[in-house]
Amino acid sequence: MAAIPVGRKRHQNGAMRWSRLLFSREAGLVILLLAVVALFWILEPSTRQQRVYWDLLREISPNLIAAIGVTMLMLAGEFDLSIGSMLAVTGVTTVVFFNSTENMWAGIAAGLATGPLVGGIHGYLVTKQKMNSLVTTLGSLFALRGMVYVYTNKMPVSDLIGFWDFQDAYYNNLGPAPLPFVLAILLVILALIVLTQTEFGRNVYAIGGNETAARVSGIRVNLIKFMLFVICSSCAAIGGMLLTMQTGSGYFNAGGSGFELIVIAAVVLGGIALSGGKGSLVGTVLGVVILGMTAKGLRLMGVNTNIQLMVTGSIMILAVFMHSFHDRIAILRRR
Amino acid sequence: MVGNRSDSASTGIGSWVTRAVHWLLHTQEGVLFLIVAAIWIFLTVQSDVFFTGRNIGVLLSQVSMTAITAVGMTILLISGEIDASVGSMQAFVGVIVMSVLNNTENLALGITVGLALGVIVGLINAVISLRLGINSLIATLAMLSIVRGAAFGFTDASIQNTHKIQTFTEIGNGFFLGVPWPVIFFFAIFLIFYFVLTRTTFGRFVHAVGANPEAATLAGIPVRMVKLAGFVLTGVLASVSAIILLSRLNSGQNGIGAGFELEAIGAVLLGGTSLSGGEGSMVGTFLAVVLLATLKNGIVLLDINSSWQVTVTGLIIIVAVLLDARRRRRMGQD
């Protein structure tokens, strides 16, 4: 048999692994995060307190949880634009059930159930009816928000019973760590294990990388995509639950000012390719923290809330440019 | 096989009827047309007010802003790119044009500045997307934030009309031969760009670069220039929308236009334009815009809770895409 050129050696040495880590996407994001923190450290004295960072982690928990679902979906090459509206659906449902059943757990269960319900509908429309997910979920972004408007008449729904435990859980800590963040991190770890260590997770990457290949290899593409839509909406529902815990009321406009765009921005910042199949959840976590830290730092500096938008947008362009640069370097290094 | 007929089809009433039936039942435009017609008939029966010149004028004026932006967006989407920043443009152009008008009392200058902003933002979008190679959805989402921030940076309150230029107020509220000016702008822009897209070489190039940029390059088409023109055009038409909106609101508001981009993009997609480029229809966009406006108008006329407007917009997008997906599957395109 003709000799076929030999590739790299079977096991890479330590130095190679280190250089791989150093040149990874995530390393770039860590540097970006440190730069942002350092910048605010210099510019704004109040960011030198530890408390600020614990608060930050509490505040970004809903975004982080929602971003897990969006990441998994985007890795498979699909989108969900409706997560902002999901926040309101979950919040309003939860509080409505609080009031009607006078049972906290019934309310929470009902609120969380909206996730699989909406996700299931998306999954059906995309996998069975072959609808484009971007447009489908754009439609449900409007449809869900509108239903909340109709049901609440654009009035916040207040918790008439007063489930204080529900609200306390949001503000309580486990050791120094805010409870919502503990929940978020647990979910991140779970998702990370699923994505990197299980057959399901590897199949998600395979679908995003080459859907036809996945299909002909006997991977049940439709089933996996369906599950991802359910997971994504469920993550958004958990995020919505946290937002509801903040105030104890269901707000009709929760997530209404572009929550989906902020989350997608964080995910893209984290290096998940729009076309699917590429990126890691660690990147997403870093993306969420970077955007959250930027917003918080500017807020503490008393910068106009909306100048924050400009900065956020600029960071996004910078990061995506960084990623495409990284890809080019990676190709060069491979040669 | 349906949808595959010759340009040189035979003439005569029979073939004309077959073609019309085919258009109605087997194209996105046709299906939209049927839906619009059905709702118009329903509303005419249900409400005395609906089919009156006044109401139709109101209906079309209200939608003219979305429609004008959607015209640019149709061309951009066909060329394979997208612009999500048009929502923030409504605020940004609004506050700046109003302040220019207040300070100079010069209408021509105000409008020129407004259109120039459209060109500039379009150029920035183009440079980020085409030069830096960042996916235009991401690039313009970032610009959505940046432009909104710029609007807020410019003013932290709304800018009232202190110039009292009558002609400016006419832009959004006046009539010409009984037709509201915004409707005239809307129809004129639609007709011009329908012609540009279907009858000119530029329109052909737009389709080509969207369908296959590599093939277009090898055919000697300046791909980046064509896409850049699409971005600039979308920016300028978003500015035109913003100026009409400004005139109707009579004040420049830094928070206006949130979600406007989704409505415009939604209408274009509803009209049958493909997200993957190369395929699209200006007529479809027109019908989609009219459909969305009719639903909103009908909800008001039938005295239904106005919150239903948002729900119905969403549902109609889903239904239309569903119909389109089924049609494509029947034709074996997937």
Place this chain on the structure above:
Amino acid sequence: MSEKQPLLNLRSIAKAFPGTQALNGVDFSLHAGEVHALIGENGAGKSTLIKIIAGLYQPDDGVIEIEGEAVEFHSPADSLAHRIKVVYQELDLVPDLSIAENVFLGNLPKKAFRTVDWNELYARTSELLQDLGLNIDPEMPISALTVAQQQLVEIARALSRQAQIIIMDEPTSALSQSEIESLFTVIRRLQGLGVGIMYVSHKLDEIYAIADRVTVFRDGEHIATEAVANTRQSDLVTWMVGREVKDLYPRTPGQPGDVLLEVDSVSGATIEDFSLKVHAGEIVAVFGLMGSGVHNLGRLIFGNLPRTGSVRLLGQEIHANAPMDAIRKGLGFLTENRKSDGLLLPLSVKENITLVSVNNYANMMVINGQDERRATAEIVDKLSIKTPGIAQKIRYLSGGNQQKSLIGRWLLEELKVLIFSEPTRGIDVGSKAEMYRLMDDMAHQGMGILVLSTELPEVLGIADRIIVIRQGRSAGRWISRDDATQQDLMTAAAVQLDPAS
């Protein structure tokens, strides 16, 4: 033919699509340890049959038997469960996953809680790859491999599932001669292991080299099944085309005229210091193996890749990096990748044909629809492009007709020289003959034709002068067909790449 039960037996399989009967009651059988070739022109129904066996399509009628037992495939998973593996023409690999994950795609070894057993995965992959003579790190991303290596990964994938039936769809379309040889070695090994191989191809010489039996389909019908040893090549062609193709290569050389195209020490991409001339009325071919740079040459000349050196058309310099300039001066270029570089799939036949020339029918950018339609209709007529109308979307046309439409695109321009890169890749025998006739015509009308090809018979059959390219450099020139033998050209093209041969 055999007393033993066939591994796979398909009986009277039928499948219709809107507007076409893709398969009309065809039979096909495959025995253990056999290579059974399936050939036919485009549209004969080969790929439909593959997709039915793969479980992607369900037949309207007919029976699929595995070792005598009737089965039904509702999804690819069902087909895989019967140890059938299709190696598709377009490689089904996931670029960002590791080699090992690609080999075991959809079939990863698992530990508790359905987690991946990485040690097992890498160990088994190494083993499989070594069996195929491929000594590479299974943790590397698949994108780091050459096309030939990726093909072997596909076969490793089949072996990882202990496939007893392997279907290869045009497996050599992207391979060089030496890579084809090693593929054949692997196939013979598999044969020895008792695997049945269905070999789908339209390269007849390969069928003689590797297959035991051959089946011919035409227009969805089963035409013949014969032992390869008992069939003549001309029979196969007749069965495929349904008529006798007397003269596949109709080249009638004329008198070469003035120099049209001068390529002078061009370097860039993988090409170094390459020169050639094309005269009026002449067909010049550049022959090279896959990876020799032969395809880059077209892009360099046309100005679609950065280059140094000079390219002149009728003495006028053609600017690098501007296809527009090349076209304006009378140079056209048909790429080797029709789908990715040529066709505008969502657009009509008319819009595809007039893509380059549309400015000729426009006044102040406004297109004169009548002129454009008339010009298109003439081309459709002249090239006998089979289409229900010029408004038909080009994606519905067959490969041969798509290729003709792309040529038509250039015929509407007043060209001096047209570059054909792989003019007949992926098109059937009937269309091939037409394509060559067309090139001959164009040369007789005074155009210069430059052919870039990796197919030896084609180069020998059509060219007046041949230049061999090896590792980006010129490796010999031959004046006419009579001068050059297959042996000469192959030696020149391959000798340094593959010292063994």
